[in-house]
Amino acid sequence: MNSFTLTQAAAADEAVRDFAGHAGAAYLGGGTNLIDLMKENVARPTHLTSLGHLPLGDISSLPEGGLRLGALATNADTAWHPEVEKRYPLLSQTILAGATPQLRNMATDGGNLLQRTRCYYFSDLATPCNKREPGSGCAALHGQNRVCGVLGTSESCIATHPSDMCVALAALEAVVRVQGPDGERSIKFEDFHRLPGNTPQFDNTLKAGELVTAIDLPAQGYASNFTYLKLRDRSSYAFALVSVAVGLEMEGNTIKKARFALGGVAHKPWRDPAAEQLLEGQPASPDLFRQVAAKVFASAKGYEFNSFKIELGKRAIVRALKQATEMSQPLDSNAFLNSNP
Amino acid sequence: MSQTIATPPTIRLDSDVIGRPVSRTDGAAKVSGAAKYAAEYNVPNLWHGYIVSSPIAKGKITKIDAAAVLAIPGVQQVFSHENVPSLAWFDRSYKDDIAPGGSPFRPLHNADVLFSMQPVALVVAETFELARYAASVLRIEYAVDEDFNTDLEKARAAGKGFDAPKGKPGFLPPPKPKGDADKAFKAAPHQVEAAYTHHTQHHNPMEMFASTVEWLGDGKKLKIYDKTQGAGNTQQYISKIFGLSKEEAWVISKYTGGAFGSGLRPQYQSFLAVLAALELAHSVRVSMTRQQMFSMGHRAHTIQDLKLAADDQGYLQALEHHAFAETSQFENETETVVNWSGILYKCANTKFSYELAKVDVNTPADMRAPGAATGSFAIECAIDELAYKAGVDPLEFRRLNYTYRDPTEDKPFSSKRLLDCYQEGATRFGWDQRTPEPRSMREGNMLVGWGMATGCWDAAMQKTAAKASLTAAGHLTVSSATNDIGTGTYTIMTQVAAQTLGLPMADVTAVLGDTTLPPAPVQGGSWTAASTGSAVQAACQELGKKLLKLAQKMADSPLKGIAFEDVQFVDGHLRANEDIDRSVAIADVLATSGEATVEAESGAEPNPVNMLKYSMHSHNAVFVEVKVDEDLGTVHVTRVVNAVAAGRVLNPKTARSQVLGGTVWGISMALMEETFLDNNLGRYMNHNYAEYHVPVNADIHKIDVILVEEEDDHLNPLGVKGIGEIGMLGVAAAVANAVYHATGKRVRDLPLTIDKLL
Structure with a gap:
């Protein structure tokens, strides 16, 4: 870990100015990811602009019926917030499927969007990694890539975005509000994270010095028909091999509107609007779900140890859509175990 | 007129503690943070x-x-092969008590890099x-x-295997062949021929390896707080390499936050911390990072080929077990992998082999139930496969091929209640409700599978010494240089001492993990309860003899003329077996004698005659339910019954915890x-x-643990077999067998992800 200076900003514009005034600065939220990366010398900021005192921790209703999550609201406070539980149970469930209670108590909503990949090579300085060190190569391409992506990958990078929360935010079509040296702007969630291409060092479309201030949820929270299915190697504290967040508007057995996103398969939470469209106006049926799943993975490319994610991803979509249409228990394959036999 | 005679209440004396589920004597210290681990000794000027x-x-x-x-203020030194002083020259100086054959790794010895994450420098600040x-x-x-290979499969394909050489203490070469396994296999109606693999696993104890070396400023005298399973092993390793006397290399290891075999051999941080302390004449601490914990020994990646055949009734006709395991380029780490198959089942035609191949990784190490966890996974899956082929229930198949003698040594077992493990485990689990066909049991949209397996481990014992010391105030201290790696050694030492001298446990303190105490081997192999327990008992008995002599010197002693064999120590008293009114309070003996303390040192070691006559093993039967x-390919182990026969149980509470931990690890391995x-x-x-x-x-x-107690006089004075490893055995195979029963899919490559x- 390198030496660094630290400023505790009191307001967003002050934070933005402080960041701009220090070369090599990083914003510090809950620190659950950044501090780890600093200890491993993966992140080497020389200055930290601490956001802990910014008044951005509130969760409040928006005039058009949506909900605003302050960027510094913790993951735990968000998941257990009565409005989130009632109107956006998909988000609540998705947050609780990630990390551990201790981490969720510290981690912020803004920080959740900005966490870095858990591709093994990214955090190991002894190995090449284009995301960590552009131009050094991608060791995962022909290495231990079991956890890597199968959709939207490039020869430069096959890493995945690790967040669970973001998978729900993608399905919910959230909007990310940011503030930077040039003022404020909004970014549609699907445009917030990006694919690696030749510049995998950039996880998202934030411009230099921009600070996430809030995440806006639209009014539609799919509270009647939703599911988050997370498949992983153990029941807690493991990143998704494949996850699916689904929100549906149903009328009888007919799907009026469908939104779903996948985690664990790509450099960003993966949405496929054309596949969503296949569902809309159609009666729910296993055949339809299989057709949709096939469409999502039509362009998938597997690597030595992760090709299984293609078949697993298809099955996960089918199961998640089934669960969401039927709203049947279990909501995920682990849920039945939570009641002690 | 009838008279009701009240049954007298059963009186349990405070000192009657062997076999009672007493709580850990170090439990409060551990949960309150008072228990100090190697990296927690904040000695001055560190x-x-x-x-x-x-x-x-x-x-x-x-x-x-x-x-x-070095120019950074506060940095004291950078050690590397370029500036390490001249140390011991010969390999034998670097051999610890557990070292296998070959040349032990020497940290910072020369410019050669032999494996990734090898320590190459130490920065002291x-x-x-x-x-x-x-x-x-x-x-x-x-x-x-670039000319390296870490891939065992590749080494095997290239024909790099060689028969595992002897050299490691305790390693048993494969049993000699019997009959004609080839012929019997071909002739039998039911055959299984399959390969089973598991990959590298690391121990991952919670506590990371660390050494705090205190420079005592008295010549070269060091006080070394070390994370280890054997303070004595660290001491002899360090003293040989650095030319220190035993007084100069004083090793302390009071608590160990898990080790599971990783602490049997001194790890490189001990070497580095001592090196720095000696060179800088200063106290130094070196801790590994969590990442560096993956640079140490590990359970060896192993490929096993099994060939089993049975007749129509389910009797084994042929059994072949061949293992192929990795080792490093510089040492030949060996485990006993294939022998367990020969010990567990009766079969006239058997063949075994165990080969190693050198790859460019650090030397593998013993990891909980070393060799047996590996071997039992393969044989117990293969037996399951053969049972299906022969159309015999897997439990019944094992009963049919049960052996009362150890076929590999043609000796009777000193005791073996495996049949009772089968019976009690099956009853508790409800095995008779199982439908034999794969995919025949369901619950909702889940497939349900029931599988079982058997395990076997050595009931070993090592030469160990102990001391007992009783103060005039009536407090007994028992001590030995052994370690407690979380297994409960403090507690059972206290129990054995209390019982032997008839004192309440509150009046007994156990001390361990210090090389100034009577010598003991590393804690491992499930031998510590038998070894240290017996040594403590012997020391207390010696102390008891001294007490009797002192008691007999008392004026009007009621114990005059009585032999030691004819007295008992009960409830703080010495009294005659035949006449309990002939009794003297131990406190009075000490008060009258005028001695401040009475001490005795003794020890215990294996009985060579019994070892020749008997095969000594613990056994278990594991029953598993999976959903x-x-x-989606997800597996959950929803129920386990683990029935263990491991001799006498000193403490059912700590023993159960050992089996629970082993079971969890078995699930983890699976x-x-x-x-x-x-x-x-x-x-x-x-x-x-x-x-x-x-x-x-x-x-x-x-997880349901059943302890099937065995009376066994042949083992050691306490009749203990040890319970550290046995609980893990059979679990991985039982899980894999249950998954087959649930799905009809046989996965032979762990883990079952x-x-x-x-």
Whole structure:
């Protein structure tokens, strides 16, 4: 870990100015990811602009019926917030499927969007990694890539975005509000994270010095028909091999509107609007779900140890859509175990 | 008129504690933080060493530029092969008590890099943070040698295998062949021929390896607080290498936060911390990082080929078990892998082999139930497969092929209540409700599978010494240089001492983990309860003899003329067996004698005659229920019954905890554990707790432990077999067998992750 200076900003514009005034600065939220990366010398900021005192921790209703999550609201406070539980149970469930209670108590909503990949090579300085060190190569391409992506990958990078929360935010079509040296702007969630291409060092479309201030949820929270299915190697504290967040508007057995996103398969939470469209106006049926799943993975490319994610991803979509249409228990394959036999 | 005679209440004396489920005597210290581990001794003026690990798997260090690092204020020294002083020359000086054959790894010995994450330098600074920073800016250049191989399969394909040589203490070469296995196999109607594999696994104890070396300023005298399973082993290793006397290399290891075999051999941080302390004449601490914990020994990646055949009734006709395991380029780590198959089953035609191949990784190490966890997974899955082929229930199949003698040594077992384990385990589990066909049991949309397996482990004992010391105030202290790696050694030492001298446990203190105490071997192999327990008992008996003599010197002693064999120690009293009114309070004996303390030292060691006559083993039977979501490939172990026969149980509470822990680890081995090796880089990649998976609470459900006690006079004075390893055995196979029963899918490659079950 390198030496660094630290400023505790009191307001967003002050934070933005402080960041701009220090070369090599990083914003510090809950620190659950950044501090780890600093200890491993993966992140080497020389200055930290601490956001802990910014008044951005509130969760409040928006005039058009949506909900605003302050960027510094913790993951735990968000998941257990009565409005989130009632109107956006998909988000609540998705947050609780990630990390551990201790981490969720510290981690912020803004920080959740900005966490870095858990591709093994990214955090190991002894190995090449284009995301960590552009131009050094991608060791995962022909290495231990079991956890890597199968959709939207490039020869430069096959890493995945690790967040669970973001998978729900993608399905919910959230909007990310940011503030930077040039003022404020909004970014549609699907445009917030990006694919690696030749510049995998950039996880998202934030411009230099921009600070996430809030995440806006639209009014539609799919509270009647939703599911988050997370498949992983153990029941807690493991990143998704494949996850699916689904929100549906149903009328009888007919799907009026469908939104779903996948985690664990790509450099960003993966949405496929054309596949969503296949569902809309159609009666729910296993055949339809299989057709949709096939469409999502039509362009998938597997690597030595992760090709299984293609078949697993298809099955996960089918199961998640089934669960969401039927709203049947279990909501995920682990849920039945939570009641002690 | 009738008269009711009240039954007198059963009186249990405070001292009657062997076999009682007493709580750990060190429990409060552990949960309150009072128990200190090696890295927690904050001795005055402590400097910190940070280890620099090699990024490459093979090659040479060509340049170490330490100047910039040494210029940082507060950095004291950078140690590397370039400035390590002349140390012991011969390999034998680097051999610890558990070292296998070959040349032990010597940290910072020369420019050669032999495995990825090998320690190549130590940066010592005034604070830990500074040492860590300085280590990150130390520039080391390497000449990479691309001609390396870390892939065992590749080594095997290239014909690099060789018969595992002797050299490691306790290693049993494969049993000699019997009959004609080839012919019997071909002739039999039911055959199984299959390969079983598991990959590299690391121990991952919670406590990371650390040594705090206190410079005592008295010549070269060091007080070494070490994380180890054997303070004595660290002492002899360090003293031989650095030319220190035993007084100069004083090793303390009071608590160990898990080790599971990783602490049997001294790890390189002990060497580095001592080196720095001696060179700098200063106290130094060196701790490994979690990542560096993946640079140490590990359970060897092993491929096993099994050939089994049975007749129509289910009697075994042929049994072949061949293992192929990795070792390092410089040592031949060997485990007893295939022998267990021969010990467990009666079969006239058997053949065994055990080969090693050298790959460019660090030397593997003993890891809980070393060899047996490996071998039992393969044989117990193969037996299950054969039972299906022969159309015999897997439990019945094992009963049919049960053996009362150890076929590999043609000796009777000293005791073996495995049939009772089968019976009691099956009853508790409800095995008779099982429908034999795979895929025949369901619950909702889940497939349900029931599987079982057997395990077997050595009932070993090692020469151990102990001391007992009783003060005039009536407090007994028993001590031995043994370790407590979390197994409960403090507690059973206290129990055995209390029982032997008839004192309440509150009046007894156990002391261990200090090389100034009577010598003991490493804690491992499930031998510590038998060894240290027996030594404590012997020391207390010697103390008892002294007390009797003192009692007999008392004026009007009621015990005059009585032999030691005819007295008992009960409730703080010495009294005659035949006449309990002939009694003297121990406190009075000491008060009258005028002695401040009475002490005795004694020991225990294996009985060579019994060892020749008997095969001594613990056994278990494991029954497992899994629920499988077939579409998604997820497996959950929802129920386990583990019935264990391990001689006399000194403490059912700590024994149960051992079996619970072993069972959890077995589930972990079955479903999760694998260190992913990048063969292009020759490096383990998931080297942290987030990515090397072990179960969380939500993965573990009902575990039922049955302790089937065995009366066994042949083992040791306490009749104890040890219970540290046996609980893990059979579990991984039982899980795999249950998954087959649930799904009809036979996965022979651990761990059974989602991708293998799709």
